[in-house]
Amino acid sequence: MAPMGVIESTALGLAMRQSMWLYPVVEIVHLVGIALLVGSIAVFDLRLIGFSRGLSVRRLAAHLLPWTLASFLLILPSGFMMFAAHASDFIASNVFALKMCLILAAGTNAALFHAGAMRGAVNWDVDAMPPPAARAAGALSLLLWVSVIACGRLLAYT
Template identity: 65%
Template sequence: MYPIVEIVHIVGFAVLVGSVAMFDLRVLGFARALPLKALGRHLLPWALASLALIVPAGFMMFSAHPHDFAGSTVFQLKLALIAAAGVNAAIFHAGPYRGAVGWNDGAPAPLAAKAHAAASLLIWIAVISCGRLLAYT
């Protein structure tokens, strides 16, 4: 059963990080012909729905080896990075994204928005790296 749960977790992460990456790349200036708000309305439900796969699967994987994971520095870092990604997204949506009307179609995003997008990409790459490293620690 563990491999099936792990596959569900990975598929969920692929959808989540893929959605986030597409949005972040748009904020960074790629594909400016796509309206940012429309892209966000399309990708956000996919990102949120993927959490319905990731969270329960993650809890199941944790419950199979709680002592191994709880004592792992890599696992603790992964959880801290996930929290950082959530805080970064919340600040982005409460701050720069509120002014997205001015850079929705073609105009470059402000530096603050780009900083959040770049941080998001780096944080999620780090989360994925930690997840992979867990197999070897």
């Protein structure tokens, strides 16, 4: 059996297809996680772009980042559970592949920002326009996460 077929025929894959309520409940968990992830990230991105410069970037990051990370505890297991239900279809879908690449790109953008511009945030913490690298990272992040959401929703139509 092809590897994706094996995933589909596990007890998890079977339950996800056969139970009337499991898939929708898991999908709701995915959506709550997405709200927390993209919500916390978007609010920070807007600050990076240059809005609300009276708010400390470092304090805002200290409040938001733990919630961003916690959201993955909801998103990853639920995403994998839905994947397990129809693994062969998802793995063959260009939209699914694009979604995974976009998530990787968004993660890389965030990691580069934290290793780079964010290290010097003490210099533009309050009442200063963030440097171009931070503004670009914020704008790119918004664009990438909106694209991830679009690909996620489009999966239902492919």
